[in-house]
Amino acid sequence: DAGVTQSPTHLIKTRGQQVTLRCSPKSGHDTVSWYQQALGQGPQFIFQYYEEEERQRGNFPDRFSGHQFPNYSSELNVNALLLGDSALYLCASSLAGPLSSNQPQHFGDGTRLSIL
Amino acid sequence: GQQVMQIPQYQHVQEGEDFTTYCNSSTTLSNIQWYKQRPGGHPVFLIQLVKSGEVKKQKRLTFQFGEAKKNSSLHITATQTTDVGTYFCATPRAYKYIFGTGTRLKVLA
Numbered sequence: 473d474a475g476v477t478q479s480p481t482h483l484i485k486t487r488g489q490q491v492t493l494r495c496s497p498k499s500g501h502d503t504v505s506w507y508q509q510a511l512g513q514g515p516q517f518i519f520q521y522y523e524e525e526e527r528q529r530g531n532f533p534d535r536f537s538g539h540q541f542p543n544y545s546s547e548l549n550v551n552a553l554l555l556g557d558s559a560l561y562l563c564a565s566s567l568a569g570p571l572s573s574n575q576p577q578h579f580g581d582g583t584r585l586s587i588l
Numbered sequence: 589g590q591q592v593m594q595i596p597q598y599q600h601v602q603e604g605e606d607f608t609t610y611c612n613s614s615t616t617l618s619n620i621q622w623y624k625q626r627p628g629g630h631p632v633f634l635i636q637l638v639k640s641g642e643v644k645k646q647k648r649l650t651f652q653f654g655e656a657k658k659n660s661s662l663h664i665t666a667t668q669t670t671d672v673g674t675y676f677c678a679t680p681r682a683y684k685y686i687f688g689t690g691t692r693l694k695v696l697a
Contacts, residue, residue: 513689527683574619
């Protein structure tokens with residue numbers, strides 16, 4: 473039973489470039505959330521995808537966009553990269569359910585993005 | 589916006605000592621989840637608490653949800669070196685999850 477997989481594991485970019493990060497959810501999961509985790513900080517919610525739609529968004533600029541595919545996998549795109557975008561980007565999958573029964577999230581190993 | 593604070597930020601303990609981290613919110617929480625992140629790793633789900641005053645145990649770990657559902661705690665009895673990591677609480681706001689600031693635990697052998 474495969475868990476959440478993310479690619480690539482590490483990435484180095486320069487300011488102004490664009491990046492695409494990929495995530496495959498745990499088998500059986502249909503919901504994908506993306507988080508940014510700066511060094512020494514807690515994960516910060518970027519957005520969540522369900523049924524190929526962005527269902528909720530955190531406090532991140534429009535430079536951050538995403539997509540979910542029919543097989544539930546997801547991509548995170550970041551345009552016009554800034555030095556401050558350097559962080560660990562985590563993908564978490566879960567099962568959709570009633571809002572009152574928020575499901576545990578299963579995290580991937582993350583993509584460590586460094587901006588030079 | 590809603591913030592979830594955790595204290596302490598860091599804790600160093602001798603192996604065998606107990607450890608407690610506290611999670612506090614200014615607003616009532618629908619439920620609270622706890623995660624552990626080992627150094628260099630990713631957050632791993634530990635438990636979810638839903639009911640006011642709920643207490644759950646996992647071996648040496650005891651989790652508690654406050655009566656007013658505004659705070660929670662994680663207590664580890666007789667810490668071991670395998671307990672090293674950062675412990676986060678997290679709470680949902682609609683479909684958004686808000687993570688606490690985390691408590692980094694170091695266990696000295």
